[in-house]
Amino acid sequence: MKAWFKSGAPWIWLNAGAVAVCMIMVVGLIGLIAVxxxxxxxxADVAEVVxxxxxxxxxxxxGEVVRSQTIPAAVARDAGYYVPENRELVTRFLFKQGNRDQTGRDFAWYTEIGMGEFQYPExxxxxxxxxxxxxxxxxVKLSQDGRTISAEAPEFWQAVQASVDRSLELHDDIKAIERRRIGRINSDMEQLRLERRMLDLRNVEGLERDQAEARIDQRSSELDAEYQVLRTELDALYASTRRDSLTLRMADGNELEISFATIVRxxxxxxxxxxxxxxxxVVRLGEFMTDDPREANTEGGIFPAIFGTVTMVFVMSIIVTPFGIAAAIYLREYAKQGTMTRIIRISVYNLAGVPSIVYGVFGLGFFVYFLGGSIDRMFYEASLPAPTFGTPGLFWAxxxxxxxxxxxxxxxxxxxLARIPSTIRQGSLALGATKAETLWKVIVPLATPAMMTGLILAIxxxxxxxxxxxxxxVVKLAPTLPIDGNFPFIHMERKIMHLGFHIYDxxxxSPNVEAARPLVYATxxxxxxxxxxxxxxxxSIRNHLRERYRSASD
Incomplete structure (x- = not known):
């Protein structure tokens, strides 16, 4: 046994076991989140119970049976449920019964006391x-373009789906007009307002002001006329969405008429x-990945959060990579290795351990208020007091x-850089290359995999x-994406949504905990x-670079 311990085999097995346990825990956690x-x-099937x-x-x-749980009878009595005295345990069921506009809540608990058998009506x-x-x-019935189709009619289901498809097409048309065409008009109108304000700030008078005012008024009239045309088109589309309606009977016997303008599926x-x-x-999962959120983020999709997260990571990578690599090259290749260099290295190591919220406070005070405020005063004076860059946004994040x-x-x-053998440097210098040529043509390419490793950890x-x-x-809901079709197309000053903050929010x-719970796991x-x-x-990029320079590093 002593020889076995001295051989180191137990520690190898212990390490392998620890790694296996960690992998099982990670896979189990991801599996739980996925399910x-x-x-x-x-x-889910819809159950009816008396x-x-x-x-x-x-x-x-x-409604849908979300889950069930067994609780002590005393707990059920304290919660207001009727439980016979001879019962010690009670099973209760959580129903997603919907109809929140009629009942005030769409999730409710019901105990098994007095509950009949579950039925699943088709x-x-x-x-x-x-x-x-x-x-x-x-x-009950479908009102479609002035005619009524009973629920018992053979063509009822096909007519309902046709009305849903029509409503979705109209909604997409409305969304395209409001966000793209009217959004562009609003952007142009705002630019005209800023141009007019700049005339006042610069005290432009005389013929130059008259010409500028005439040009602004002419363009404003053109935009107003274009907006009126779109407004008329929108009114017609909104009226068309309210053409069809569906009448349904609730479980309590009351009937409700629902316009297809509010129906998604x-x-x-x-x-x-x-x-x-x-x-x-598959359709609902695709909509979750590509649609905008609604109902206080408890319904709809998370596309703005995905887009904001990816955009922010790319912009961050573009900023951090050259500065980080340049700083490392200077510290390792050019800086004199003395007391000051050691202090700088220690400071860099300590910065890696600073809590992230401290960076947030610094970014708010220095980047947003100081730099952003200065940029607004120098380049966006016409927009003041409304801030442009002097407010949180994508660039500052x-x-x-x-x-x-x-x-x-x-x-x-x-x-x-430190792992590259000195013989490579010496060989390059011996062949007549300068220090700069050795660095940029030999050393930096060989250190590229390490640079990519740092970028991977940063991402x-x-x-x-x-x-x-x-x-x-980052905000709870960003009405517009940071990239769109309006000049300058990339709007670094806009606020964004983020998946991490979306999970927190x-x-x-959320005011509806039960509705939000599965979306937290999915997000x-x-x-x-x-x-x-x-x-x-x-x-993959790092491995490609590593294979490319493997022969040189050997």
């Missing part, structure tokens, strides 16, 4: 709406096959993260940071996958 998150998009209370009154509950409809969440009920999950549910699952990850890039690059940390971003540019600030998995994709891209 809890992406399972939300599977079309509940009889202690007075003999009957009520009908219709004609139960699930209506996904743009507001007020889902609606669960039974179809109509489905009958109890009557769908497995392949039908799989197709709808990226710059703050670049400062946060700068020590990582410096340390990795410097270590890569992994930056993509998951939340605390500093809350101060320097949905998980801890967390998307963030993990996004970081993995970014890292794999950087790793």
């Amino acid at each position: 809890r998150g992406f399972g939300h998009f599977w079309p 509940i009889t209370d202690e007075q003999g009154n009957r009520s009908v509950v219709l 004609n139960a409809f699930v209506i996904e709406r743009r507001e007020w969440g889902n609606f669960y009920g039974y179809p 109509v489905s009958q999950p109890n009557a769908m096959s497995v392949f039908g549910k799989l197709g709808q699952y 990226s710059l703050t993260l670049a400062l946060l990850t700068l020590p990582i890039v410096i340390v990795s690059t410097e270590e890569g 992994a940390r930056a993509a998951g940071e939340v605390a500093p971003l809350m101060l320097v540019g 949905v998980g801890f600030q 967390a998995l998307v963030l993990v996958l996004l970081i993995v994709v970014l890292n794999l891209t950087a790793i």
Whole structure:
């Protein structure tokens, strides 16, 4: 046994076991997030159950059974549920019953006391709406272009789907007009306003002012006329969206008419096959990745958050890479190795351990208020007192993260430079190359894999940071993306959404906890996958460079 311990084999097995446990935990965590998150998009069956209370009154509950749990009878009594005295444990079920505009809540707990058998009627409809969440009920009739189609009619389901498709097309047309064409007009009108204000600030008078005013007035009239045409077109589209409506009967017998202008999807999950549910699952998952959020971020998609995260990481990488590499090259190749250089290195190492919120406070005070305010006073005087760069935005968020990850890039690059044998430098100098030529044509290419390693670590940390971003540019909901079709096309001053902050907001600030819970898991998995994709891209580039210069490094 002593010989076995002295051989070091137990420590090898212990290390392998620790690595295996860590891998199992990571895979298990990702699997849990995937099941809890992406399972939300599977079309769940709609259950109907009759509940009889202690007075003999009957009520009908219709909705999706989210989960069940067994609790002590005393806890149930304290919560206001009726429980017979001879019961010690009670099972309760959480129903997603929707219809929040009618009942005031779309999730409710019901105990098994007095509960009948679950029924799954095939004609139960699930209506996904743009507001007020889902609606669960039974179809009564469809009002379509002045005619009424009964729910018993053979063509009813096809007519409903046709109305849904038409409503979605109209909604896309409205969105395109409002965001693109009217958005461009608003942008041009704002530029004209700023031009007029600059005339006042510069005290332009005489013929020059008259010509400028005439040009501005003419362009403003053209934009007004274009807007009136679009406004008329929008009014017609909005009126057209309200043409069709669907009447449904709720579980309590009351009927409600829903306009197709508010409907996103109509489905009958109890009557769908497995392949039908799989197709709808793919569609709903795709919408989650490509749509905008709605209902306080508890419904809809997360595309603005994905776009903001990726854009911020790319801008951060563009900023941090040259500065980090240049600093490392100077410290390793040019700086005199003395007391001052050692102090600088120690400072860089210490910066890597500074809490991220400190960088956020620094970014808010220095980048946003000082630099941004100065830029506004020098270049955007006409916009004041409304800030342009003197407010949190994409550029300041990226710059703050670049400062946060700068020590990582410096340390990795410097270590890569230090690993290059001195014989390579000496050989290059002996062949007549200058120090600069040796550095940029021999040393830097060989150290490129180490530089990419630093960038990989920087991306992994930056993509998951939340605390500093809350101060320097990330918001709950950004109405416009930082890249669009309006000049100058890339708007670095705009605020953005971020997946990490989106998880925090949905998980801890949402007014509807049960609706937000699965979206927290789904968004967390998307963030993990996004970081993995970014890292794999950087790793593939690093491996390519490593293979390219392997023969030279050997």
